[in-house]
Amino acid sequence: MAEFVLAIDQGTTSTRAILFDRDYSIRSVAQKEFTQHFPQSGWVEHDANEIWESVLSTCREAMAKADAGAPDIAAIGITNQRETVVIWDRGTGEPIHRAIVWQDRRTADICAALKDQGRERDVIAKTGLLLDPYFSGAKIAWLLDNVEGARARAMRGELAFGTIDSFLMWRLTGGCVHATDATNASRTLLYDIHEGAWDDELLELLRVPRAGLPEVRDCAAEFGDTSAGLLGGAIAIRGVAGDQQAATVGQACFRPGMMKSTYGTGCFALLNTGDEAVSSKNRMLTTIAYQLDGVPTYALEGSIFIAGAAVQWLRDGLGIIDHASQAGAMAAKADTGQSVYLVPAFTGLGAPHWDARARGLLSGVTRATGPNELARAALEAVCFQTRDLLEAMASDWPGATSQGTVLRADGGMAASNWTMQCLADFLAAPVDRPHVLETTALGAAYLAGMHCGFYPGLDEFAALWRLERRFEPAMSDADRDAKYAGWKDAVRRTLTP
Secondary structure, eight states: OOOEEEEEEEOSSEEEEEEEOTTSOEEEEEEEEOOOBOSSTTOOEEOHHHHHHHHHHHHHHHHHHTTOOGGGEEEEEEEEOSSOEEEEETTTOOBSSOEEOTTOOTTHHHHHHHHHTTOHHHHHHHHSOOSOTTSHHHHHHHHHHHSTTHHHHHHTTOEEEEEHHHHHHHHHTTTOOOEEEHHHHTTSSSEETTTTEEOHHHHHHHTOOGGGSOEEEOSBSOOOBOOTTTTTSOOBEEEEEEHHHHHHHHTTOOSTTOEEEEESSSEEEEEEEETOOOOOSSSOEEEEEEEETTEEEEEEEEEESOSHHHHHIIIIIIOOOSSTTHHHHHHHTSOTTOOOEEEOOBTBBOTTTOBTTOOOEEESOOTTOOHHHHHHHHHHHHHHHHHHHHHHHHHHOTTOOSSSOOEEEESGGGGOHHHHHHHHHHHTSOEEEESOSOHHHHHHHHHHHHHTTSSOOHHHHHHTOOEEEEEOOOSOHHHHHHHHHHHHHHHHHHSOO
C-alpha cells in the first residue's frame, strides 16, 4: 500500500516538495530557491524552465530522503503562486518568454485604460476581481502583443497559456494534460465564478484567445499521471489549488465565517462565505475558496503584496539582518517611544486601496532610529495591513467581524511569536497558530489524498486540525487606536493623488 502523498508547493521565491504520511505528518522536505528577475522598475519575472527544474529536483530529493519510490506515493497535489503566467509552445513545451509574476505591474496602463472605459463594473460582477495588474489576463495579453509572432501563433493554436500549475501539469504529464482548477481560474479576470466557465466577453475585452486556455476542473480531480521516467514510475496527480486556497483547505476553514491568513512573500486573508459570493463594497475580492464535486465554496479575500518580502528587504536591500528569523528579536528590542512606520508599497498597494502606482514610505525616522526600529516597523506593517483587511471584510458581510474573530495564521512569518502577538494586539482578536505550519502544502496534499481515498472527508479532516498556540490580545485600546491612526496617516501619504 502507498504510504505518502507528495505535495508540490511552487511558491514565489522557492519550490518545496513535501511528503505527508497518513497522519498528516511531514516525513521529508526538499526546498530550492530560484532566481528573481527584475528587468525594469515594477517588472518581476521568473524563468519557467528553472521553476520546472526546481520542481523535479525537489520531488526527487524528498522521495530519496524518505526512501520512497513511485509505488509508495498515492497521489501528487500541486499548489502554486496563483497569478503568475506562462505561455509555452504546445509542440516542445518550451516557454516563449519568462513567466510574468503576480507582483509585476507592467500592465498598469492596460488596466487603467479599461477602467477609464467604464469596464471594471462588468469585470467585478463576473469575476469578483478588480482591474489590476495583479491578475493574470492582462499579463497574457501583454505577452501575446510583445513577443514576436506570439499572437499569430496563438490564433493558430500553437501556444498554451496558463498559471504555474498548468505549466507543471503539462510538463509532468509529458504534454498530455492542459488543465487548471477552479481556484486558479478564478484569478485570471477571464473566468465567470458564478457560471463556472471562461467568459467570451472577458476574453474579448482582454484579447485572449480561448484556444490557448486550459480546461477547468475541481480542486480534487483527475489531472493525469506523471510520465514514468520523471519520478521512477507514473504517479497520479489528483489535487490542485492556488496557494492561498490550498492554505484555506489546510487550515480546515470549511465553515462560513472561518478565516485564515497566510504570511509568506505577501499576505492573503480568506474568509469563507459558503455558497454566497459576497459582493464587496470595500474593494475586497470575491473568489472561489475551493470547488469539490462541481460545487464552489466562495470567499472574501484581502491581498497584501508585501509581507515577508519586507523582511527580505531588510536582509537583501539594507543588509541589517542575516536571516529572516532575526527580525522578531530585533523588533522586541526596539525603542517603543519612537513611532516609525514602514508602508511597504514596493510594488503598489493591494487591498483595500488597489493603488498600482503607490510606492513605499518610511516615516517617523529620527537620529535615534536604527536597525531594531526598522525591523519593528516592517513586522508591524504586516499586522496593520491585516487589520485593514479585517475591517473591510466586517463591513462587507455580517458573518465577519473585526472584533472577536479568531484568525488562523500560517506561513513563514507565523513562526515568529513576536509577530503573532503583535497581530493579536492590533486586531484585538485571538490568533491561532496550527501545529502544522506548512498548511499550503498540507492543503494540496489533502485534496489529492481525499480524491484517491488516502485521506477521509472534510469533517474528519477538520476534526484533526491541531492548535499549537493561541495568541491573545494584550494591548490597551488607547495604544492600539493611536498606533493604527499613525499607520493610516502614513498610508494616506503613499497613495497616488
